[in-house]
Amino acid sequence: MFFWLNFLLKSKSFLNNILSVLIIRLLSRLFTIIGLSLLIACASTGEKNSSEEVNAKEVNSEDPHEALNRSVYGFNKGLDTYISSPLVAGYHFITPGFLRITVGNFFTNLKEPRTVINDALQGKEKPAGEDFERFVINTLLGLGGLIDVASYAEIEHHEEDFSQTLAVWGVPRGEYLVIPVLGPSTYRGIPGEVVDAASSPVTYAMWPFQVLDLINTRSNAEQSLKFIDEVAVDPYVFMRASYLQWREFQITEGESSMENILIPETFDDEEDLDLFEDDLDIKL
């Protein structure tokens, strides 16, 4: 049931969507300004949350921008249905599987320097060494990153980005946001995205490379997106809850926050005891 999460880890669908790099180049300056002001805003309002929760019945405290987010989500969904999805279908039609893997390897390798820098910024020495090793080996022995030699040599791959670094530095997450084209994010994710785009070699490459990167990213996300369609009762909420939890898991290196995991022991189910003991006559 949960294989999709594995795909999720490989793809970065939630952070990058089709056309992201192209647009980010245009919007990066704007985002920097917005990002910085939001950063200041969330730093100054971070403590108010608990007192506000009491009278925030109307507005979902988990997602105060839900109305806006939902409309952006709808826009992104449309973009995906009419542009990204057909492009990926075409890409799958004209390229054999092994070629797609090679393309995937190439772009993953290009992201390694970003990972190394963020490992270092977070003070993670061992992962930084491993990721640096991966980059050197794959670039030199793997024909510029086309073959993932390092994985055959069982050198572990990590995923680090600037938004995770900000989290490790203690910058509060801020509220959940859906960004046009890019998808799920948070206040903290905005400066993260900008720095990541600036530190990605693809941003400075010729446009065919950028388009191929985007198609590859979306193609990697194919199975996760299909999974969401299959299981989600409310895809927007599913995306939000899984995105926030998954990012938390990445940031804390596997030590997920227990509040999502533990059961609230507050409910009284005595009145329904017979229900819980019922012999369920389950049929398809």
Add this chain to the structure above:
Amino acid sequence: MMLVRKVIIIFFLYCFTTVVSAEVDETEAASQVVKGFQAELLKVMQEGDKLSFEQRFEQLKPVVLKSHDLAKITRIVVSKEWKKLTKEQKRELIRKFSTLSIASYAHYFDSYSGQSFTVESAKQLSPVQIYVRTLLVLPDDKDVTMDYLLKKSNDKWRIINIITNGVSDLALKRSEYVAVLQKSGFDVLLAELSVKIEKFSK
């Protein structure tokens, strides 16, 4: 004489094993529930190609019902909305949710390509909650952490939450189901669940 000796040895062996099994602590009991469930799941995966969806469903049904506390899970995923439901609605929801849970196992765990599970550790969080860490080992890929939260009721440990790579299934479903109940109501939620079951069975 030989016979008497044998009987004595067997007697002592028997005593020894009962003492040991009495000492098996709660965490071991909880881990066993998880191990047992995962073993059955692997078995179904291995036979996956030969079995139809309906067959996998029937095979998994007793296994899932035994190891998961589906009624409690249903109760938790609808959170505060539970109180607003009538008894009949509650019963219907438990039944539908249980069917969906089994159907999704039968749908996604339908083939085998060398996967295996290992139990890493188990930790008692409270007298009635134990957290069991396991890994889903994939032959060509990074391992997936698949953790289980078990709750004790009626002296039995049963799975109540599954946490895959840090994503809590219970929290995810709770966000979704509460949102649908508040926005569209019980009938819509139930209809949505039926649609999912229908899709899984194809």
